[in-house]
Amino acid sequence: MELDSSKVEKKIEELRETKSCSQSTLMGLCEDTEYSQDDLSKIASGFSGGIGGTFAEGSCGAVTGATLAIGLLEEDEDKIKAYTKELFEAFKDKYTSVRCDIISKNGEDKTLCTECCVFAGKKVCDLINK
Template sequence: MELDSEQVVKRIEELRKDYSCSQATLMGICEVGGMPTEELALLAKGFSGGIGGTFSEGTCGAVTGAVMALGFLGADEKQIISASKKLFNEFKDKYESVTCGYISKDGDDKSPCVEVCLFAGEKVCEYLKE
């Protein structure tokens, strides 16, 4: 499946104003991919704040949202697993961690949140083209 990364980025930016990182990332990617988003917002809700607000122990919602989107939109299990691992590694290389608390200073500084969501969204678009 091929997604327009510019549309994904625009939609994630819009959604991030009202939704958490996991929700905005999942919804933005899947909406551009043609999926309805109301149920997706509910699915991703528990991943907010590094999974249930655990921050320093939980994975960044941009990563979890992107991995869920890969599961919905990926071609097959092998592609989904490979792309998920690649996303994890590239995200960690760029941001030094995949932990929400590290990135957001335990939720006290959410200024990097939009950027990490956009990065994850663009990577999913890239991986789905492969």
């Protein structure tokens, strides 16, 4: 499957108006798959706010949503692990952390959230399209 990075970016930005980071990223990346948007939304909902709203205890939803998408878009488990590691490292390099509380100041400042989701989405597109 070839992913259109600009289409994914637009969809993620649109979804971020009403959905969490994990939901927006997963749904944006998997829009043209066999999975319904409602099911994808439910699957990702528990990862909101750093996994269940824990913020300091959990990973950024952009990373978790992107990780879920990699698992749905790639069949080879070795590639899934390798792509997830590459995503994790690229995200951490750019944002210095993958923790929701650090990126969003415990959910009080979500100005970077959409940017994080788009970054993760584009990275997954690059990885899947290799």
